[in-house]
Amino acid sequence: MKRTILFFIWLSQLLFIQTVFADIPKTYQEALDKYKKGHEAFAKLEYKKAIQFYTDVESFIDKNPKFKPYFDHHFRNFSMIEMVREREKLSDIRPLIEHKIGIFYIKHVDAEFEGKKIKTDFTGDLKETAELSQDVAKRLIEILSRGQMTLSFERIEIEGAFTDLSLGYASVDGEEEDRGIVQAVVESIKPYPWQTMLESLSRYDTFVFYWNDNRLKVGEKGGAKALGGAARIPVVPFISYGPIRGRIIISVSLADRPGTFLHELFHTLEKCYQINPIHGFWDSNRKNFPDWSGQGEFDYYRYHFQKILKKQGLQIFQFISRFPSSLTEPAIKKIFELSSGLSYDNLKQAAQYFSEGAKIQVKNEAEAINLYQKTLDLNPYHTNALLRIAAYYHKKNEKDKAFEYSLRAYQIDPFDSEICYWMGVGSFHQKKYKEAVLYLSEGLKNDENSLKLYQYRGFVYYQTKDYSKAMEDFKMLLKLNKGDKKWLKSYLDPKKKTGDKEAVKMMKNLGI
Structure with a gap:
């Protein structure tokens, strides 16, 4: 009787061991299949199933460590089993x-x-x-x-x-x-x-x-x-x-x-x-x-x-x-149709010319401008090339010519913050101050952290004696970048020295 009982105990232990190890993958492909099943269970938040599948995979990896890097979580140094447990603790979430x-x-x-x-x-x-x-x-x-x-x-x-x-x-x-x-x-x-x-x-x-x-x-x-x-x-x-x-x-x-x-x-x-x-x-x-x-x-x-x-x-x-989109279907459709005759190779080559120009502009500006013109020969709608040329003419004090290139860019892409900036600059120099503010404000809708847009709009506000709005923009400028204190001081200090009371007040409020 005692032998019979011992036999059944031994048999049950053997069956238990066989059951436990029967699910351990024997080959890499079997381990991948288990891994996939673990992912499927985890995605559905079936925690117990997921842990069992991932445990089987880990058992395979323990016996076959050479395959360890091929499993995504080991490659990136984390445990899928721990991830399942952490997600289970979160339970029902309300993101x-x-x-x-x-x-x-x-x-x-x-x-x-x-x-x-x-x-x-x-x-x-x-x-x-x-x-x-x-x-x-x-x-x-x-x-x-x-x-x-x-x-x-x-x-x-x-x-x-x-x-x-x-x-x-x-x-x-x-x-x-x-x-x-x-x-x-x-x-x-x-x-x-x-x-x-x-x-x-x-x-x-x-x-x-x-x-x-x-x-x-x-x-x-x-x-x-x-x-x-x-x-x-x-x-x-x-x-x-x-x-x-x-x-x-x-x-x-x-x-x-x-x-x-x-x-x-x-x-x-x-x-x-x-x-x-x-x-x-x-x-x-x-x-x-x-x-x-x-x-x-x-x-x-x-x-x-x-x-x-x-x-x-x-x-x-x-x-x-x-960053909400302001693009409209009629405008985009028009641009798409206008540019449909341009080949992909030409567009790509134009992009290459522009890239080459950007690399050499500091050392050889004349050649860079030549490359930007070649860009426009192949792609007349390349807004970055138009803006680089606009900035070049602005620096040469040819403001009307600069505005001409900025306007060409704006007609193509009116929602680009850099284009809006140059339209604001050009409008200011044409003494169209309200238009300048509108362009700069439009640019800030598309790039809420643009230092140059806050800086220039604040400048326009100050020049047109809208001091409270200038103060708001200058405060925002310093909030985004304390380093702009230097620019603000260089702008306001000469005004202060000429007896400009607004400059004195503004410098005090800005802590300059």
């Missing part, structure tokens, strides 16, 4: 902020790169993979923000093709060795979905573009990667751009990684909160953040989120409300 993200799946790539023809499609299974990654990243953001922010997604298929790829280089962790980074060029999408881009400016805080790179490689380390940050979104390629938005480009090579999505979205947040340098968790950069004592990429993100929650708040991370 104060919803960061709205437009996901744009560009269905095709039809481009030549380094002598090779690249022709791919973005298929349904790739979309499914990308969407799971997005949903897990949403949970990670909820954790980092302590439930105060969430992400929402609208997913759009663009029936077009990327027709151009760019190659750049970036150092890794400050090392001198470079790796080639390939990116799809948003402006190269054909046919270009200008109406979709225009409408989306009022709907999304961040634009995410996906493309199928077919696992493109450059050299030993380089290839198609992801790119995050913030930029003005092209509505008419190389010509008309909307207000600043988050902008992320992700290749298929990284579409299945929630950590990548989070990483690139954090670059967008860095732009909003002026966190510099990027990649502060690198050993070479962490000296710039001496009060961060943690380790690893995710802990670095947590450190910044805690600072933001304590000081500025997350509302700054809302591009739509901060």
Whole structure:
């Protein structure tokens, strides 16, 4: 009887051990399948399931450590199991902020790169993979923000093709060795979905573009990667751009990684909160953040989120409300039709001429102006070239000619803050003071932190004896940049010495 009981105890233990270890993946592919199931459960907030799947994956990694870097969370130094537990503690959240993200799946790539023809499609299974990654990243953001922010997604298929790829280089962790980074060029999408881009400016805080790179490689380390940050979104390629938005480009090579999505979205947040340098968790950069004592990429993100929650708040991370779009369909349609006869190659070459001019302008201004003129020969709607030439003539005291180029730029893009600035400057010199204030105010609607717009509008107000408004602008200028005290002193001090009582009062109130 005793032997029988011992036998059954032994058998039950054996069965228990077999049951426990039966679920541990035996191969890398099995581990990836479990990893995906863990992501699916986590996205749905099925905490127990998610922990079990992730635990099985960790058991596989413990036995096969060589595969550790291939799992997204280990690559970025955090634990998915801990993430699930942290999200479970938050329970039902009521976010104060919803960061709205437009996901744009560009269905095709039809481009030549380094002598090779690249022709791919973005298929349904790739979309499914990308969407799971997005949903897990949403949970990670909820954790980092302590439930105060969430992400929402609208997913759009663009029936077009990327027709151009760019190659750049970036150092890794400050090392001198470079790796080639390939990116799809948003402006190269054909046919270009200008109406979709225009409408989306009022709907999304961040634009995410996906493309199928077919696992493109450059050299030993380089290839198609992801790119995050913030930029003005092209509505008419190389010509008309909307207000600043988050902008992320992700290749298929990284579409299945929630950590990548989070990483690139954090670059967008860095732009909003002026966190510099990027990649502060690198050993070479962490000296710039001496009060961060943690380790690893995710802990670095947590450190910044805690600072933001304590000081500025997350509302700054809302591009739509901060930088509303004033672009109208009739105006954009007109520009699109006017520029439709310009070839992509010419537009791209024009951009190259402009870039070359910008690089040499300080040392060789005459040649730079020549390059800007060549830019306009190929692309007469290149507003930055028009403004550079306007500034050149303004410096030469040819104010009317400067205004002519500024006006050309304004007729193309009336919502660009830099263009509005130069229209304000030109109008002031034409003694059209009300118009000058209107242009400068319009610029501030699109760039609420522009030092030069506050400075010049304050100057116009003072010159036209609207002292209370001048005071408001100068106070705002100093709030944004205390270093402008020097400029204010240089402007007001001579007036004070001539007995200008307003200058005396203003300098006292400004603490100059």
